[in-house]
Each structure stands twice: as structure tokens, then as C-alpha cells.
Amino acid sequence: MKPAGPDWPALYANHRQSMYRVAARVLREAGLEGQAGDAVQDAMISLMKSPPTDVVSWEAVLVVAAKRRAVDFLRSALVRHAGPELGERHDYADERNEIGEAEDAMDRQAQSARAWDALSILDPRHRMVAQEYVAKGRPRAEIASELGVSPARVSQIAAKAIEQLRLELMREETK
Amino acid sequence: MTKHERSMLLNELVEALASPAVSDAVSGKAAVEDSHIEQIVEIAELLWEAEHGAPPLEDDPTALMLGLVPDPGVAIDPRALNRLRKNAGLTVSQLAERLVSRGWDVTGPQVFRWQTQGAFDLSPALLRAIAEELGSPTDRILSTPTVDARPKWLTDITNSPAFEQLVQRWAQLKGIPTQLATTALESRMLATVHRGSRPEETQLLQSLDAFISALENGGEEAP
Numbered sequence: 382m383k384p385a386g387p388d389w390p391a392l393y394a395n396h397r398q399s400m401y402r403v404a405a406r407v408l409r410e411a412g413l414e415g416q417a418g419d420a421v422q423d424a425m426i427s428l429m430k431s432p433p434t435d436v437v438s439w440e441a442v443l444v445v446a447a448k449r450r451a452v453d454f455l456r457s458a459l460v461r462h463a464g465p466e467l468g469e470r471h472d473y474a475d476e477r478n479e480i481g482e483a484e485d486a487m488d489r490q491a492q493s494a495r496a497w498d499a500l501s502i503l504d505p506r507h508r509m510v511a512q513e514y515v516a517k518g519r520p521r522a523e524i525a526s527e528l529g530v531s532p533a534r535v536s537q538i539a540a541k542a543i544e545q546l547r548l549e550l551m552r553e554e555t556k
Numbered sequence: 557m558t559k560h561e562r563s564m565l566l567n568e569l570v571e572a573l574a575s576p577a578v579s580d581a582v583s584g585k586a587a588v589e590d591s592h593i594e595q596i597v598e599i600a601e602l603l604w605e606a607e608h609g610a611p612p613l614e615d616d617p618t619a620l621m622l623g624l625v626p627d628p629g630v631a632i633d634p635r636a637l638n639r640l641r642k643n644a645g646l647t648v649s650q651l652a653e654r655l656v657s658r659g660w661d662v663t664g665p666q667v668f669r670w671q672t673q674g675a676f677d678l679s680p681a682l683l684r685a686i687a688e689e690l691g692s693p694t695d696r697i698l699s700t701p702t703v704d705a706r707p708k709w710l711t712d713i714t715n716s717p718a719f720e721q722l723v724q725r726w727a728q729l730k731g732i733p734t735q736l737a738t739t740a741l742e743s744r745m746l747a748t749v750h751r752g753s754r755p756e757e758t759q760l761l762q763s764l765d766a767f768i769s770a771l772e773n774g775g776e777e778a779p
Contacts, residue, residue, distance in 0.1 A: 390622040390681030391659030397616065398609040405608035414608060421610075422618040426771075439659075489605070496602035515600050516607035521568070536568040543599050547592075550599070 386432050387439065393425060396440050400424065400447035402493065403486045407451035411458045417451065424450040441483030448486060499549045507542035514539050620743050623680035623732075627739045631676045632683060633699035638671040640690040640697060654689045655682075674699065680736045680743075694736055709757065714742060718761050725768050 393400075404417040404424075424446035436442055497516075500508050506528070513519045514535060525532045613619045641651055648671070649664040656662055660682060669675070678686075687694040713719050719741070727737035744767075745760050 388658040388660070388681075388685060390624050390679070391685065393618060393622055394624055394681075395659055395661075397619065401610040402605050402608055406605055409604075409608075417608070418611070418617055422621065425618050425622070489602075493602045493606040496599055497606035500603075511603060512607070516603040518604065539568075540596070543596050543603075546599050546603075547595050 387436075389425070389429055392439050392443060396443045397421065399440065399444050399487065399490050402490060403444050403448045404451035406489075407448055407455055411455055413454060413458055416454055420451040420454050421447050437480070438483065440487065441480055444486045445479050445482050448482060495550060495553065496546060499546045499553075502549050503542055503545060507538055507545070510535060510538045511542040511546070515543065614743075614746075620740070623684070623736065623740050623743075625743045626677045626679045627743060628676050629742075630678075630680065630683070630739055631674055631699045632670050632678055632686070632697055634671045634674045636697050636699070637686070637690075640692050641671065644690045644692075646690070651686070651689060655685055658685055658689075660685060680732075680739045684732060684736060694732070710742060710745065713745065713757050713760060714738065716757075716761070719764075722761070722764050722768060725772065729768065729772060 400421045401417050404420040405414040408414045408416055408420065424443070427450070428442065428446050433442055500511055503511060510524060510528075514521060514524050521532045521535045525535045528535065528538075530538075610616055610619075613625050616624075619625055641648070644651075646654070648667045652662050652664040652667045655667075662682075670678070683697065684694050687697050690697070723734055723737045723741060726732075726741055727734045730737065730740075732740075741764055744764065
């Protein structure tokens with residue numbers, strides 16, 4: 382009655398955030414971050430069809446699978462756009478070991494979470510600009526209109542917010 | 557946001573940071589060094605990544621595919637759970653531990669609540685895991701709701717012979733009970749409708765057929 386392999390839904394529920402983030406980060410290079418969900422789904426289907434054996438860390442397996450599938454998407458998009466010649470930096474997925482890739486990705490997740498948590502030190506106005514303009518990437522003019530300031534002022538607020546975050550993160554590191 | 561727009565945003569940030577209005581107020585320095593700029597850009601990137609995680613479960617096609625979206629029309633039967641757990645020789649804590657060992661975020665008090673109050677918020681995938689740990693078919697731990705709260709268009713589709721055939725194929729493909737297969741396909745249709753205007757019933761059935769066929773044929777393309 383019990384499955385011989387891993388409990389895929391449970392694994393996915395635990396690691397889908399990491400999978401989406403790593404895929405979005407790769408795909409952003411071509412403005413394809415909206416396809417992160419497709420890359421993640423393809424990665425899961427591939428893993429379920431051919432489950433890896435002797436797994437040390439399932440998180441590593443899932444994150445690397447999502448990243449590699451995103452790289453595949455990126456390659457396809459770049460080939461369609463510019464022909465078959467791709468830069469060396471797009472070949473890294475096959476060259477580095479899986480654990481190393483996963484550690485990098487998970488370290489990145491942790492840094493990202495710390496940066497997000499640090500938003501709490503900002504006042505509401507600076508936090509709003511950091512979230513809506515820097516993180517979500519909404520148009521500057523739109524946010525300027527909402528706040529009743531000039532677009533240049535939005536950039537100043539964003540820069541000051543990020544500078545405060547930088548100092549806060551540096552403080553945390555030295556603790 | 558395209559790559560170009562992102563570059564512009566980062567340039568704007570760096571320019572703004574270099575202006576005395578910002579740098580003096582924050583760091584007391586008028587000049588911005590390269591390493592400083594790198595850190596600023598890095599934090600902007602980290603915030604972007606934090607914002608681009610997974611969507612809510614009901615909008616995540618993979619979560620739908622794996623049965624992670626709870627169906628309010630399917631509930632666990634408290635008495636059946638209690639009986640089957642005892643038959644399996646497991647305590648409440650032991651059942652919770654077994655689920656945790658599979659990767660589920662479950663506690664003993666939660667399992668206790670399921671078997672005293674029932675639960676409508678468990679995903680089909682978790683229900684299946686519970687049943688597997690109890691050595692039971694999933695259908696035996698489910699209770700049937702007394703009121704069908706589903707929209708009429710959905711009940712019309714799910715009552716059709718074509719949908720029934722799709723359910724049988726999905727159940728066979730995934731190795732799951734037909735009730736869970738029904739739930740999974742219903743969730744998929746509801747998500748499709750949730751994301752846009754509702755297609756015709758025939759289109760929904762054709763879309764499901766194409767999706768199942770692709771997986772049956774070993775295709776890896778996302779539906």
C-alpha cells in the first residue's frame with residue numbers, strides 16, 4: 382500500500398518556494414520569470430518519471446532540477462532569439478556538482494529571506510517603495526503617483542531604503 | 557519587468573544613492589564606492605528574489621497536479637480515522653511521526669483534532685498519505701459531504717460520461733482512487749476558471765483529455 386519511492390507531494394510542498402525562486406532568478410535574464418512555474422512543473426514531472434537514487438538531500442535535488450530546467454528554458458529562448466551561439470555562462474549547470482549548486486541556491490534563499498525580514502526596520506513609506514518598486518518591479522511613475530511625489534523622489538526613497546537595509550544586514554553579520 | 561527595465565531601476569538606485577540628499581542622510585558619505593554599489597545592487601536583487609517565490613497553492617499548476625490543493629468537498633471521516641488507526645496499531649503520535657517522516661508538516665494534536673472534529677482542509681495528497689500509513693484505501697477514510705456546494709457547471713461536467721472516462725484514466729495513470737482522481741481533475745478545472753474566463757464545457761474536457769494524453773504518452777511538456 383505504501384509507495385516505494387518518495388512522497389512527491391510532501392517534498393514539493395516543502396520546497397516549492399525554493400524551486401520557484403531559483404527558476405525565476407535564472408529566467409529573469411531573458412525577462413522570462415513568468416515561466417518559472419512551467420520550469421518547476423517540468424522539473425517535477427521529470428523527477429517523478431526517473432526518481433534519483435541514493436539521495437542525500439531532497440531539497441538539493443529539487444532545487445537543482447528546477448534550476449537546470451530553467452536553464453534549459455533560457456537556452457531555448459536565447460537560441461530562438463539570437464541563434465545557437467550562447468555564452469559560456471549558460472553552460473554552468475552541467476559543469477558544477479549538484480551539491481555545490483544546491484548549496485549556492487539555498488544560501489541565496491537564506492540571504493534573500495534575511496533581506497526581506499530586514500524590511501521591518503523601515504518606516505511604512507520606505508518599506509512600501511522597497512517592496513513595490515524594487516522587489517515587485519512596479520513602474521516608478523505608478524508608485525510616484527500613489528505617493529504624490531516625483532518619480533525621481535521614488536528612486537531616492539528606494540535608494541535610502543536599500544541603504545538602510547544594507548547597514549542593518551551588516552550589523553546583523555557582525556553580531 | 558524586462559532585463560532592460562531592471563537595469564534602469566538599478567541605475568536609478570545607484571544615481572539616487574550618489575546624490576547628497578540620500579548619501580549624506582544615511583551614511584554621511586558623499587562618495588559611493590564600487591563595493592558599496594555592489595552591495596546595494598545585491599540587496600535589490602535579493603528583495604526581487606524574495607518576492608518571486610511560489611504563488612498560492614490554488615494558483616500553482618504543480619501543486620494542483622500533485623493534489624496539494626484542499627477540496628472543501630472532501631473531508632476526513634473522524635470515526636473511520638480513529639478505527640483504522642487503532643486497527644493499524646498506531647497511536648496518534650505514531651501516525652503523526654510517520655507522516656512527518658514522509659515530509660508532511662503534521663503534529664500529534666492535529667491528528668487528534670482530525671479524529672475528534674474531522675477536517676475539510678486536508679489536501680488529497682495528504683489524505684492519500686494518511687491512508688497509506690494506515691494500510692487502507694483512501695476512500696475508506698473519507699466522508700461524503702451532505703451538501704454539494706460546487707457550481708452547477710462543474711457538477712454538469714463531472715456527471716458526464718466523458719469526465720468519468722477521464723477520471724478512470726487519471727486514476728490509473730497516477731495509481732490513486734477514483735475519488736481522489738475526481739478531486740484532482742475538478743481542482744484543475746476550477747484553477748483554469750479561476751485564472752481566466754470560463755471556457756465552454758467541451759473545451760474544459762478537451763483540455764483535460766490533452767493533459768492526460770500527454771502524460772500517458774510519456775510527454776514532458778507542461779499542459
